[in-house]
Amino acid sequence: MTLTPSERATFKTEIARRLSPQTWTEIDLVLEEFGANVTSWSGDSFSYVAAMLRGIEDEPLRAMAQHLNIETGEDSVFDIPEFWAAGKLRVFLSHLAKHKVFASELQAALASYGISAFVAHEDIEPNSEWQDEIEKALRTCDTLVALLHEGFKDSTWTDQEVGYALGRGVPVSSVRLDIAPYGLFGRKQAFNGKDKDAPEIARELFEAYRVHPKTAEKMADVVIEMFCSSTSFLEARSNVKLVEELTTWRKSYKAMLREAISSNSQIQHAWGVPESIEAVIEKRDPDSGIPAGDSVSDDFDEIPF
Known part of the structure; x- marks a missing residue:
């Protein structure tokens, strides 16, 4: 049976949402098994999955959705419940x-x-x-x-x-x-x-x-937002340490961090913080084309998940 545009949109969006927390290897394994194309990528994993699903036929799309326990209609989770805070x-x-x-x-x-x-x-x-x-x-x-x-x-x-x-x-x-x-x-x-x-x-x-490999990307977004929203010098100095310890990086962070230095006085005038952020940006070199998830450590023996 042919999928409706709404069903296709729901399946693709939810597949991307459910696969994006996985490691890059796990993502590619699932995509390849269901006939989607895989390639090198320099952006975030959600956008990657969405791009790889373009042009995929209805049946493999439906099979992939079934594999991931995704439903449409009344049970669809296309609209995230309001009790979740956005971006967290x-x-x-x-x-x-x-x-x-x-x-x-x-x-x-x-x-x-x-x-x-x-x-x-x-x-x-x-x-x-x-x-x-x-x-x-x-x-x-x-x-x-x-x-x-x-x-x-x-x-x-x-x-x-x-x-x-x-x-x-x-x-x-x-x-x-x-x-x-x-x-x-x-x-x-x-x-x-x-x-x-x-x-x-x-x-x-x-x-x-x-x-953790399944949460590091989203938590990196959270850390960047925490830093950019710092409300005191002490908070900025504390949050910059978290930025320095990030295990994953998006190209967009460079502009976000520099904008925070420019517009947030608690960051701009916190002793040593702007210099530390510039050092992080130089070290990370987001223009190198390394996928966001590739820098996550493979040693997770002590992580209780």
């Missing part, structure tokens, strides 16, 4: 209802690092069908974090949330609070949350997301 990494926090206060504290702490976290009791409007909203969040999150309090493994809902995310292939991590990770995500190292507060855990998650 989208994290689903899977938690027990009796620990909702801790989940909310972690949500607030993650926001300071440019991470948009979904907490069911905070983000679902009273008149919304709560199960539908949870499913939307699971279909559109970039990663899931399981908050492992006692009783987590006995809850049908939390187990299903983790299973859904594992099935989608997004990174799934856990914070060990009362119990250790188990089942399909038990083989992965967990963050140790015992005796730590929400800001400490948020910082550890942020550091992991900055280098």
